[in-house]
Amino acid sequence: MVLKKGNTFDLLSLYSSLKKDLKKIDQALLDIVISEESPIIEAAAHQLLGAGGKRIRPIFVLICARLGDIDKEAAMKLALSVELIHSASILHDDVVDDSDVRRGRTSVKAMWDNHVAMYAGDYLFAKSLTSVATLNNPLIHDVLSQTTYELSLGEIEQIRYQYDSTQSLRVYLRRIKRKTAVLIAASCQLGAIAGGMEDKAKRLYLFGYYVGMSFQIRDDILDYTMTEAEIGKPVGGDLQQGNITLPAFIAMEDPVLKRQIEKINEKTTSSEMVDVLEAIRTSGALEKAQNISEKYLQKAVAVLDEFNDPKATKPLRQITNYLLDRAD
Amino acid sequence: MVLKKGNTFDLLSLYSSLKKDLKKIDQALLDIVISEESPIIEAAAHQLLGAGGKRIRPIFVLICARLGDIDKEAAMKLALSVELIHSASILHDDVVDDSDVRRGRTSVKAMWDNHVAMYAGDYLFAKSLTSVATLNNPLIHDVLSQTTYELSLGEIEQIRYQYDSTQSLRVYLRRIKRKTAVLIAASCQLGAIAGGMEDKAKRLYLFGYYVGMSFQIRDDILDYTMTEAEIGKPVGGDLQQGNITLPAFIAMEDPVLKRQIEKINEKTTSSEMVDVLEAIRTSGALEKAQNISEKYLQKAVAVLDEFNDPKATKPLRQITNYLLDRAD
Numbered sequence: 006m007v008l009k010k011g012n013t014f015d016l017l018s019l020y021s022s023l024k025k026d027l028k029k030i031d032q033a034l035l036d037i038v039i040s041e042e043s044p045i046i047e048a049a050a051h052q053l054l055g056a057g058g059k060r061i062r063p064i065f066v067l068i069c070a071r072l073g074d075i076d077k078e079a080a081m082k083l084a085l086s087v088e089l090i091h092s093a094s095i096l097h098d099d100v101v102d103d104s105d106v107r108r109g110r111t112s113v114k115a116m117w118d119n120h121v122a123m124y125a126g127d128y129l130f131a132k133s134l135t136s137v138a139t140l141n142n143p144l145i146h147d148v149l150s151q152t153t154y155e156l157s158l159g160e161i162e163q164i165r166y167q168y169d170s171t172q173s174l175r176v177y178l179r180r181i182k183r184k185t186a187v188l189i190a191a192s193c194q195l196g197a198i199a200g201g202m203e204d205k206a207k208r209l210y211l212f213g214y215y216v217g218m219s220f221q222i223r224d225d226i227l228d229y230t231m232t233e234a235e236i237g238k239p240v241g242g243d244l245q246q247g248n249i250t251l252p253a254f255i256a257m258e259d260p261v262l263k264r265q266i267e268k269i270n271e272k273t274t275s276s277e278m279v280d281v282l283e284a285i286r287t288s289g290a291l292e293k294a295q296n297i298s299e300k301y302l303q304k305a306v307a308v309l310d311e312f313n314d315p316k317a318t319k320p321l322r323q324i325t326n327y328l329l330d331r332a333d
Numbered sequence: 334m335v336l337k338k339g340n341t342f343d344l345l346s347l348y349s350s351l352k353k354d355l356k357k358i359d360q361a362l363l364d365i366v367i368s369e370e371s372p373i374i375e376a377a378a379h380q381l382l383g384a385g386g387k388r389i390r391p392i393f394v395l396i397c398a399r400l401g402d403i404d405k406e407a408a409m410k411l412a413l414s415v416e417l418i419h420s421a422s423i424l425h426d427d428v429v430d431d432s433d434v435r436r437g438r439t440s441v442k443a444m445w446d447n448h449v450a451m452y453a454g455d456y457l458f459a460k461s462l463t464s465v466a467t468l469n470n471p472l473i474h475d476v477l478s479q480t481t482y483e484l485s486l487g488e489i490e491q492i493r494y495q496y497d498s499t500q501s502l503r504v505y506l507r508r509i510k511r512k513t514a515v516l517i518a519a520s521c522q523l524g525a526i527a528g529g530m531e532d533k534a535k536r537l538y539l540f541g542y543y544v545g546m547s548f549q550i551r552d553d554i555l556d557y558t559m560t561e562a563e564i565g566k567p568v569g570g571d572l573q574q575g576n577i578t579l580p581a582f583i584a585m586e587d588p589v590l591k592r593q594i595e596k597i598n599e600k601t602t603s604s605e606m607v608d609v610l611e612a613i614r615t616s617g618a619l620e621k622a623q624n625i626s627e628k629y630l631q632k633a634v635a636v637l638d639e640f641n642d643p644k645a646t647k648p649l650r651q652i653t654n655y656l657l658d659r660a661d
Binding site (some may be wrong): 043044045046097100119120121123124127128129130132134135138140141143146148149151153154156157158160161162164165252257325 | 352371372373374425428434447448449451452455456458459460462463465467468469471474475477479480481482484486489490492523628
């Protein structure tokens with residue numbers, strides 16, 4: 006399925022129809038973090054309200070719910086909840102940045118920041134639960150608890166396979182599924198539930214899963230291509246920190262590159278990374294990874310095609326392509 | 334209400350009637366941590382299955398549920414869930430021990446341990462949610478989410494009021510309520526729900542709240558009286574780490590002691606603590622704190638007296654006194 010020109014205008018109208026709801030969600034997020042005065046709440050606020058919050062997950066909840074007969078109150082609570090889970094998980098990801106450890110910056114300040122980030126994450130996570138507590142549908146609690154569980158397994162696997170160049174591609178795919186795709190999938194599934202379409206919930210989950218996989222692979226490619234200024238962290242930081250992602254897996258098909266990648270460990274410096282990163286970049290691995298990302302996107306669109314209702318599913322196609330920077 | 338001699342035997346029979354259920358809970362906890370191989374899961378296992386796990390909270394769920402017409406499946410799931418929340422919260426409390434920071438032990442190892450403890454906590458917390466997800470009663474989700482929220486506020490306040498000798502006693506009582514009493518209260522309330530006694534849930538919550546307050550105050554006293562060998566951490570560690578608890582509040586009624594306590598900060602060493610700790614110990618503050626702990630216990634028992642059913646509530650009285658080391 007190829008999107009046609011002209012979607013840009015439609016996307017604006019899509020956003021304008023969502024604008025009011027997203028504003029309400031922003032207000033609800035603000036309410037959560039203005040109540041108390043504390044460095045922890047400030048950290049939570051910074052994460053929630055800082056620049057770059059595209060509210061991808063709330064948007065998927067709302068658009069999926071609109072496919073059916075939306076229960077507005079439930080949809081808004083669920084949208085808030087998934088955004089809070091996402092923010093909590095980012096805060097915990099920021100704790101104990103191994104690159105800081107490696108560079109000897111294990112200062113009291115760094116430890117203090119860790120403490121604050123962890124508790125800020127705990128706080129937002131607790132809020133994600135209170136947001137949906139009163140929704141009287143065990144399926145909702147089942148989806149959210151399973152999602153949280155998968156997220157925590159993703160965290161565990163990220164540590165377990167750090168700097169492990171013998172791990173299989175399957176292990177990588179499972180990890181990004183757990184760390185990213187499952188929450189986007191759950192957002193779509195919960196939207197279906199809030200739209201009274203429990204029969205379509207599994208298909209929309211699958212749609213969200215494919216979108217999430219495509220999205221994360223694209224993110225993993227960007228780690229190799231964006232400049233430090235654009236990305237806010239060192240280029241190739243994933244690989245240096247032992248997070249072996251799809252480009253590295255593809256590059257390792259070349260035995261020479263494989264040996265170079267195998268040598269990377271906790272002590273490898275940024276200057277020692279320059280050559281291997283350039284070799285991966287020029288190996289064609291990024292293009293191959295991009296192809297795989299696009300294949301997941303095509304699968305997502307194929308799920309929408311099953312609905313046999315191009316008009317109703319149009320907003321989902323638009324937003325998917327927009328989020329993946331392919332709104333052309 | 335004064336307990337009579339001979340309760341020891343009854344307590345054993347109480348335990349023997351609970352034994353089967355507690356064994357099942359231990360097995361369920363084991364199942365949670367044998368599935369995966371990872372340092373994080375090992376940390377979780379160590380916390381869950383290590384020595385000293387009295388399973389206080391599961392016991393309160395089960396005994397309260399037995400006051401009514403127990404839904405065994407629900408009671409067991411809830412018992413498991415509260416124990417997992419408790420274990421997760423302890424793991425997060427262990428992260429970033431400020432005393433380590435102060436003593437310059439901000440090693441890579443300490444940072445790694447922090448990472449592991451945090452994710453182990455996240456994992457157990459996620460498991461606490463999956464345990465109860467399928468229970469179709471919004472009240473359960475409401476109680477658990479509120480409890481988690483209060484716990485996270487307790488964490489936030491612990492940091493906010495660290496080394497703050499100007500905080501009021503009310504702030505301390507609210508903090509121990511959130512950090513300890515609320516989860517024990519919720520255990521009793523959830524037991525009531527699993528026993529089909531939603532009408533009694535609020536009273537049993539109150540009972541658990543009083544027990545929890547009494548219990549935490551007693552714990553805060555023990556920090557001043559137990560030896561390092563008994564308690565596994567330095568005597569008076571609470572005060573040295575800026576956690577101002579009831580004995581210190583009472584001691585500060587004496588202006589001389591107040592000035593000594595006000596001087597304690599992040600840099601105060603253990604040897605500098607010796608004098609002030611001894612002064613608090615001999616000030617009568619511990620005895621006064623003990624009286625307050627006992628008053629909470631009396632309030633707990635008074636709630637049970639309202640039930641007008643000494644036989645049915647006997648196990649709760651026994652277990653309460655046993656847990657507070659007053660089984661005489």
